[in-house]
Amino acid sequence: MNRLKINFLGVDMENPIMTASGCFGFGMEYKDYFDPNELGAVVLKGITLEPRNGNEGTRIAETPSGMLNCVGLENPGIENFKKVILEDIKGKLDIPIVLNINGKTVEEYVELAKIVEEIDEVKMVELNISCPNVKDGGMAFGANPEVAGLVTKKVREVLSKPLIVKLSPNVSDIVQIAKIVEENGADAVALINTLLGMAIDIKKKKPILGNIFGGLSGPAVKPVALRMIYQVSQAVKIPVLGMGGINSTEDAVEFFMAGASAISLGTGIFGNPMLPVEIKEGLQKYCEEEGLQNISEIIGAAHI
Numbered sequence: 001m002n003r004l005k006i007n008f009l010g011v012d013m014e015n016p017i018m019t020a021s022g023c024f025g026f027g028m029e030y031k032d033y034f035d036p037n038e039l040g041a042v043v044l045k046g047i048t049l050e051p052r053n054g055n056e057g058t059r060i061a062e063t064p065s066g067m068l069n070c071v072g073l074e075n076p077g078i079e080n081f082k083k084v085i086l087e088d089i090k091g092k093l094d095i096p097i098v099l100n101i102n103g104k105t106v107e108e109y110v111e112l113a114k115i116v117e118e119i120d121e122v123k124m125v126e127l128n129i130s131c132p133n134v135k136d137g138g139m140a141f142g143a144n145p146e147v148a149g150l151v152t153k154k155v156r157e158v159l160s161k162p163l164i165v166k167l168s169p170n171v172s173d174i175v176q177i178a179k180i181v182e183e184n185g186a187d188a189v190a191l192i193n194t195l196l197g198m199a200i201d202i203k204k205k206k207p208i209l210g211n212i213f214g215g216l217s218g219p220a221v222k223p224v225a226l227r228m229i230y231q232v233s234q235a236v237k238i239p240v241l242g243m244g245g246i247n248s249t250e251d252a253v254e255f256f257m258a259g260a261s262a263i264s265l266g267t268g269i270f271g272n273p274m275l276p277v278e279i280k281e282g283l284q285k286y287c288e289e290e291g292l293q294n295i296s297e298i299i300g301a302a303h304i
C-alpha cells in the first residue's frame with residue numbers, strides 16, 4: 001500500500017516529494033539517474049517574462065555544509081519555454097508540473113501569470129518573491145510585507161491555478177509575511193528560499209561571487225528552515241511546502257513534523273542525484289515501521 005499519496009491544493013500526488021526550483025532543471029535533466037515520474041510533482045527552474053543570461057563571473061562557491069549561488073535566474077524566458085521546453089517535456093512527464101515565476105516589477109509578475117494561466121500542462125504556480133524589486137531600490141519583494149502582499153494579490157487576480165508563494169528567509173519576521181500573502185490569496189507558502197551570504201577570496205582580496213552576494217543552501221540552512229516552517233505552519237491556515245537542506249529521510253521526517261505538508265529537494269540532489277528516490281522509499285518504510293496509514297499523519301507532530 002502506498003502510504004505517501006497526498007492531495008496538495010486539490011492536486012493528487014503519488015507522494016509528497018517535489019524538486020526545489022533551480023535544482024532540477026526543466027524536469028528531464030536527471031532522467032539517466034531515475035524516472036522523474038517517480039516524484040510527486042516537479043518544480044521547474046525559475047522563469048521570467050524575457051530570457052535572462054544570469055549573473056556574470058563566478059556563480060557558485062562551496063561552503064562547509066552548503067553552497068552559495070548567484071546564478072541570477074538564467075532562463076530562456078516564457079515564450080521559449082512554451083515553444084521549446086514545454087514541447088519537449090510534454091508526454092514525458094505525467095506528474096504535476098509546477099512553474100516557478102519571477103519578475104522585476106509587479107506588472108511583470110502579472111503579465112507572466114496571465115501567460116501561465118493559459119498553459120494547461122502547468123498545474124500549480126510557485127511565485128518566487130525573493131527577486132529584487134527594481135521599483136523598490138532592488139530590495140526583494142519578499143522583504144517588504146506590503147509589496148509581498150501586493151504582488152500576491154495582483155497575481156491572484158489573474159490566476160485561477162493553485163498559487164504557492166515562496167518566501168524569502170531574509171526577513172526579521174517570517175510569520176508577518178506569511179500571514180500577509182495568505183490574506184492576499186496565496187493557497188500555500190513555500191519556504192525557505194536561500195539565505196543571503198558571501199565568500200571572500202583571500203588571495204585576490206575580493207568577493208568570490210560575481211554578484212558579490214549569493215544564496216546559501218544545503219544542510220547549513222536546515223535549522224533555519226525548520227524553525228521558520230514550525231512558526232509559519234502554526235500561524236497560517238494554508239499548507240506549507242517545506243525545503244532547505246533536506247538530505248535524508250530523517251531530515252524529511254523533521255520537515256513534516258515541523259509542519260510541512262509536502263517537501264522540495266534542492267541542493268541535496270547535486271551531491272546525490274538519487275536522493276528523491278531514496279527519500280521516497282525511506283518515507284514509505286518509515287510509515288510502515290511507525291504504523292502510519294499516511295505520511296500526512298505526522299504533519300506538525302512536533303508542535304508544542
Ligand SMILES: Cc1cc2nc3c(=O)[nH]c(=O)nc-3n(C[C@H](O)[C@H](O)[C@H](O)COP(=O)(O)O)c2cc1C
Nearest residue numbers: 020021022046069128192193217218244245266267
Ligand atoms: C543553483 C540554485 C538555483 C536556484 N534557483 C531558484 C529559482 O530559480 N527560483 C527559486 O524560487 N528558488 C531557486 N533556488 C532556491 C531553491 O529552490 C531552494 O529554495 C533553496 O536552495 C533551499 O533548498 P535546498 O537547501 O534543499 O537547496 C535555487 C537554489 C540553487 C542552489
